[in-house]
Ligand SMILES: Nc1ncnc2c1ncn2[C@@H]1O[C@H](COP(=O)(O)OP(=O)(O)OP(=O)(O)O)[C@@H](O)[C@H]1O
Ligand SMILES: Nc1ncnc2c1ncn2[C@@H]1O[C@H](COP(=O)(O)OP(=O)(O)OP(=O)(O)O)[C@@H](O)[C@H]1O
Ligand SMILES: [Mg+2]
């Protein structure tokens with residue numbers, strides 16, 4: 001289940017529809033301070049079902065929708081889609097038969113989030129189940145946020161247990 | 169009151185008596201991970217009166233005393249001395265008449281800390297008063313520990329007030 | 337269940353014992369259960385960089401802590417490789433020789449797991465097979481461009497236009 | 499006393515408004531009192547990097563946060579210069595162009611205040627008038643040597659002997 005493409009629109013600083021292709025196994029992301037690198041990681045965690053705004057550095061979930069800049073007005077919708085190569089059929093349950101899996105999340109300013117897998121409307125729970133036990137939930141060990149690496153081992157012993165349970 | 173010299177002995181990884189001369193205004197400290205750079209900052213905060221072991225990354229204050237290494241045995245005493253150039257007489261109170269001020273703190277494994285100013289035995293309070301209001305207390309804004317810089321502005325509004333009061 | 341958790345704990349602990357010396361060029365590390373019964377006990381990390389005495393992780397330096405945490409995360413990975421791994425400037429506290437050992441390990445693990453890593457460090461950029469540049473030519477708006485290593489280094493130099 | 503605190507607040511806020519755009523190459527920032535009465539109110543930071551909308555500091559990036567915090571600390575300094583200032587790898591999250599502006603500012607302030615700074619960053623090393631190298635030729639034991647910039651860069655490469 002390699003990640004092959006990320007598509008963002010209206011998500012934080014990615015106001016224009018943007019595609020990031022990730023064909024290889026070693027992808028470096030570079031750029032000056034404040035240009036949007038960590039926003040890409042926030043986008044991935046959001047699609048995977050993150051439900052706490054503060055975990056995405058916002059106060060409310062609407063803070064992920066592009067909020068305007070010097071020249072641009074705020075927009076009304078944020079959408080992020082991840083494309084996975086599932087040619088080895090490792091995705092769990094009914095999704096194992098598809099060669100490609102596309103997971104999408106959309107949020108309007110005045111509404112709730114909606115989730116899609118291969119363009120079928122699903123519940124948040126279905127997205128969580130798809131990645132269950134792979135270390136790839138919204139807050140599991142496979143995604144390390146900026147500044148968090150050392151806090152993993154400074155965590156209280158009970159918190160370290162949570163990581164172990166996720167890997168079990 | 170420029171810092172002209174630091175003398176450490178038995179303090180964390182500085183087991184042998186070590187002098188660091190700092191003649192200039194711009195002093196860079198470099199070296200590989202784990203070699204003892206942040207221990208120098210801990211030494212300065214310790215001399216200035218830091219009384220919480222956890223603020224120096226230890227569990228008890230005895231953790232500042234050299235605890236042994238592959239080839240060396242633990243020692244029984246830690247001592248750090250800071251030398252200041254006070255030729256402009258800016259130190260407060262009775263100390264303004266001295267051209268040089270030396271502040272020292274010594275700790276034995278089985279005892280209490282003792283403080284000295286120009287080799288006169290003083291109380292911890294006297295060291296704190298010497299630097300009062302200069303931003304140089306054990307935890308004031310003039311010493312920024314590793315990893316702490318961003319936490320200063322993420323601090324709660326009441327904590328930011330503390331910094332302001334120190335500068336007042 | 338209990339056996340599963342005990343198995344996972346034993347495996348992660350073994351892996352941690354293997355990866356830590358590889359990242360540090362020596363030394364040893366292990367996990368310790370804080371209670372008798374695995375189902376309700378916490379986990380503590382003991383780490384001993386080469387040539388140092390065993391210490392609780394609080395005494396470790398900034399770089400030593402980051403590298404120990406990387407060893408632990410990668411141990412979890414070895415056990416149960418996730419589809420991909422995203423790292424946001426985990427190399428920031430590392431000196432050059434630790435950064436090189438970190439890159440060596442990531443390259444080895446990339447045979448099984450895809451890595452996306454954000455970095456400002458030239459040594460880490462050099463291990464990338466593909467470099468994605470994020471810029472803000474238009475203020476406040478992110479755009480993505482393909483870059484090579486020379487351009488990537490220049491980007492870090494380029495201020496976000498004032 | 500109340501007047502003193504009000505004076506300090508006004509001065510720090512004014513300085514913050516001057517230093518922030520110097521460090522960011524534009525934009526603006528200020529402090530905000532959370533209550534009516536200065537004697538018991540908290541202080542919040544509002545920061546707007548160039549070309550962005552004003553935001554609470556939580557939305558800022560890692561580098562933007564560090565640079566904003568540096569501007570605030572230096573504002574306190576301008577008001578009441580301490581005998582010296584010690585900085586432990588505050589430049590770690592900064593890209594090259596922000597590191598250069600940070601160094602410019604430290605050099606300007608060094609006319610009044612002595613700076614001791616720990617760094618792994620070549621640009622920051624270059625602003626030092628004196629470089630103190632800390633090594634561990636003997637495992638677990640720190641020693642201090644005078645170094646020049648070439649040696650300093652080599653030190654970061656030198657692993658602590660395994
Ligand atoms: N909803 C939003 N609309 C517009 N801009 C936003 C939104 N949310 C966050 N931002 C902006 O995104 C920027 C932060 O981007 P990000 O954290 O991705 O930077 P970065 O590239 O990781 O930088 P660094 O190298 O400093 O870590 C901030 O300047 C913030 O104002
Ligand atoms: N009392 C002590 N006796 C012996 N060693 C100690 C003592 N206290 C701390 N140490 C050792 O000091 C080391 C940490 O040093 P320090 O934090 O100064 O490193 P550093 O040079 O700042 O590294 P980095 O670049 O990674 O931040 C640890 O390896 C720790 O084991
Ligand atoms: Mg970032």
Ligand SMILES: [Mg+2]
Nearest residue numbers: 206314397398
């Ligand atoms: Mg350090």
